[in-house]
Amino acid sequence: MAIEKFTKITSSAVPLPIENVDTDQIIPARFLKATTREGFGENLFRDWRYDSNNKPVEDFVLNDPRYSGKILVAGKNFGSGSSREHAAWAVHDYGFKVVVSSFFADIFRGNSLNNGLLPVLVTEEFLEEIFAEIEKDPKAEFEVDLKSQTFKIVSTGSTASFEINSYKKECLLNGFDDIDYLLNIKDKITAFEASRA
Amino acid sequence: MGKTLFDKIWDSHVVATIEEGPSVLYIDRHLIHEVTSPQAFAGIEKRGVEVFRPQNTVATPDHNVPTIDQHLSIKDELSRFQVNKLTENCERHGVTLFGLNHPYQGIVHVIGPQLGLTRPGMTIVCGDSHTSTHGAFGSVAFGIGTSEVEMVLATQCIMQPKPKKMRISVEGELPKGISAKDVVLYIISKVTASGGTGYFVEFAGSAIRSLSMEGRMTVCNMSIEMGARGGLIAPDQTTFDYVKGREYAPKGAEWEKELAKWKELYSDEDAVFDKEIVFDAADIEPMITYGTNPGMGTKVKGRIPTLDEVPEKERNSFTKSMKYMGFNPGDELIGKPVDYVFVGSCTNGRIEDLREVAKFVKGRKKADNITAWIVPGSKQVEQQAIEEGIVDILEEAGFKLRQPGCSACLAMNDDKIPSGKYAVSTSNRNFEGRQGPGSRTLLASPVTAAAVAVTGTIVDPREISELELV
Numbered sequence A: 001m002a003i004e005k006f007t008k009i010t011s012s013a014v015p016l017p018i019e020n021v022d023t024d025q026i027i028p029a030r031f032l033k034a035t036t037r038e039g040f041g042e043n044l045f046r047d048w049r050y051d052s053n054n055k056p057v058e059d060f061v062l063n064d065p066r067y068s069g070k071i072l073v074a075g076k077n078f079g080s081g082s083s084r085e086h087a088a089w090a091v092h093d094y095g096f097k098v099v100v101s102s103f104f105a106d107i108f109r110g111n112s113l114n115n116g117l118l119p120v121l122v123t124e125e126f127l128e129e130i131f132a133e134i135e136k137d138p139k140a141e142f143e144v145d146l147k148s149q150t151f152k153i154v155s156t157g158s159t160a161s162f163e164i165n166s167y168k169k170e171c172l173l174n175g176f177d178d179i180d181y182l183l184n185i186k187d188k189i190t191a192f193e194a195s196r197a
Numbered sequence B: 001m002g003k004t005l006f007d008k009i010w011d012s013h014v015v016a017t018i019e020e021g022p023s024v025l026y027i028d029r030h031l032i033h034e035v036t037s038p039q040a041f042a043g044i045e046k047r048g049v050e051v052f053r054p055q056n057t058v059a060t061p062d063h064n065v066p067t068i069d070q071h072l073s074i075k076d077e078l079s080r081f082q083v084n085k086l087t088e089n090c091e092r093h094g095v096t097l098f099g100l101n102h103p104y105q106g107i108v109h110v111i112g113p114q115l116g117l118t119r120p121g122m123t124i125v126c127g128d129s130h131t132s133t134h135g136a137f138g139s140v141a142f143g144i145g146t147s148e149v150e151m152v153l154a155t156q157c158i159m160q161p162k163p164k165k166m167r168i169s170v171e172g173e174l175p176k177g178i179s180a181k182d183v184v185l186y187i188i189s190k191v192t193a194s195g196g197t198g199y200f201v202e203f204a205g206s207a208i209r210s211l212s213m214e215g216r217m218t219v220c221n222m223s224i225e226m227g228a229r230g231g232l233i234a235p236d237q238t239t240f241d242y243v244k245g246r247e248y249a250p251k252g253a254e255w256e257k258e259l260a261k262w263k264e265l266y267s268d269e270d271a272v273f274d275k276e277i278v279f280d281a282a283d284i285e286p287m288i289t290y291g292t293n294p295g296m297g298t299k300v301k302g303r304i305p306t307l308d309e310v311p312e313k314e315r316n317s318f319t320k321s322m323k324y325m326g327f328n329p330g331d332e333l334i335g336k337p338v339d340y341v342f343v344g345s346c347t348n349g350r351i352e353d354l355r356e357v358a359k360f361v362k363g364r365k366k367a368d369n370i371t372a373w374i375v376p377g378s379k380q381v382e383q384q385a386i387e388e389g390i391v392d393i394l395e396e397a398g399f400k401l402r403q404p405g406c407s408a409c410l411a412m413n414d415d416k417i418p419s420g421k422y423a424v425s426t427s428n429r430n431f432e433g434r435q436g437p438g439s440r441t442l443l444a445s446p447v448t449a450a451a452v453a454v455t456g457t458i459v460d461p462r463e464i465s466e467l468e469l470v
Helices: A086-094 A106-113 A124-136 A166-174 A178-184 A186-196 B005-011 B038-047 B077-093 B108-114 B129-137 B146-155 B180-191 B213-226 B237-243 B252-262 B312-325 B351-361 B379-387 B390-396 B446-455
Strands: A008-011 A013-016 A071-074 A098-101 A118-121 A142-145 A150-153 A159-161 B014-017 B023-026 B029-032 B057-059 B123-126 B140-143 B157-160 B164-171 B199-204 B230-232 B275-280 B287-289 B297-299 B340-343 B371-374 B422-425 B440-443
Touching: A013 A124, A071 A124, A086 A106, A098 A124, A106 A118, A106 A166, A124 A150, A178 A186, A178 B038, A178 B146, A178 B157, A186 B014, A186 B023, B005 B140, B005 B199, B005 B230, B029 B108, B029 B146, B038 B077, B038 B146, B108 B123, B108 B129, B108 B213, B108 B379, B123 B129, B129 B140, B129 B213, B129 B230, B129 B237, B140 B230, B146 B157, B164 B180, B180 B213, B180 B275, B180 B287, B180 B297, B199 B213, B213 B230, B213 B237, B213 B351, B237 B252, B340 B351, B340 B446, B351 B379, B351 B390, B351 B446, B379 B390, B422 B446
Parallel strands: A013 A071, A071 A098, A098 A118, B029 B057, B029 B123, B123 B140, B164 B199, B164 B275, B199 B230, B340 B371, B340 B422, B422 B440
Antiparallel strands: A008 A142, A142 A150, A150 A159, B014 B023, B023 B157, B287 B297, B287 B440
């Protein structure tokens, strides 16, 4: 089984300049009752996106027709709280391929990488630059290149490089997942067990 | 150079390390529940792979189960389906399950320690971020995503980059009436909700060592609320005494052998941490949160910061949070009205928590404006509460004990705080909508929650009964 390959995308972005967006906001617990991985995008940011009568909240970014694209740009400490992988599934299922922030919660970052959703960590200054660019032009385009590990604001050419460990990079570029890797070293795991007995 | 406690456990579980990549970490104990496991079982089945070491995984339903009428079929169709799926998966793959109505069922992080499944030196994972609870025993325990649950089922390993190490020491004697929950809320209010990100935290110092095992679990439980991967405490006699004799704990010669190993589990004197923080126990007072992340906390007798006191960059988030909570910057917390009190969860749903509440409310009555839910963390806690007469005391005071589960901590079942209502909760998260859409949560200790239930408003428990607090 493989994850979706990621190499390079050029897209406009959706701005979410809020800090500490926790996984209960990304996907509230009451929507975690599914037993498959699909369909969570429908309830992404549910309680910010819809009011208590299920009417879309007009000024929330996902309901604002000016914004669209495959990149979500979020404030500091995105994805904190619960370990629910459903949060990464929801962001990906909605159609995002990249999440940019100046700080990610550990578990969310790991979960994203395991699902072909690329977390791009940039400095706070560069994050501000991205938000400013989107404010100036909601259709502004950004280029994310995993091979060169760069995030570029197309109109200005301003570029930031981002970190990703080389193993995870290879996985994403080729669509490999960790389980394939682990299944391939089962002999080693069995030998480890024997060494501890 | 010496090793930290964390290094000792982590390093002895590394099966392989990928150059410039993660380590392959062997997992001793895997706990699963109904919400984050179905996709993992579906995953291995799709790959045609068996569960590699079914004896190392233990399951129980907790997140979505009702807390009344558990003997009946679960009414909510999706919850019922999810719980049934867990049963089916466990049966098909030979995994031990403590199902609904089994005497060992309960919140996964309450039953692990209680049954002796949690032991020093282990690596423990679960598809739940509060797995850090088990670190109280000197184990490396942390929450994982469902893809990783699948990895453990398939290979008993996960792939993880090694986190950095932080030591948080609380030195000195804790003032009278201060509980483990106050300690951890205090720490998080200082470190912030993201200050521990990238780290595994060792809690140390005389105040931490003075805590009971249950208190230590409360502290480690909330490690994730400062962003840390997990938290742990070096095992000592308190730990060994707790584990000894429990259902799944080693016995006889095996116990002696294990015990000798556990006694080596401490950070060497010359071990180096990436970050060290020291707090003075004397500074800690009863704590409460006022905002929408667990770092937004202060002493009960304190006040919410004014806008000027909040760093400029954080003001938007702070203002949004105050609007959600219906509070004004600068407000005092004492005297604010409350609608609900929730005592329970993997943070504070153990027998000592119920005892504290019972001790406080004995001979008192719940305020009329308060709806109080007391939810034991497990069937064993429930049984013990009945046997110790706690249930009678609570009922006389106007409280009702419900049945075990995660309940209103995350409101996946029907235990939801209504929109706009205020709940003082002994759980771990005060996020927007965490306890139900529109709910407003203030996190506090069981004693503070009990005091609030009695007065109907936010109150410092020490003001009501100096004598009864230990």
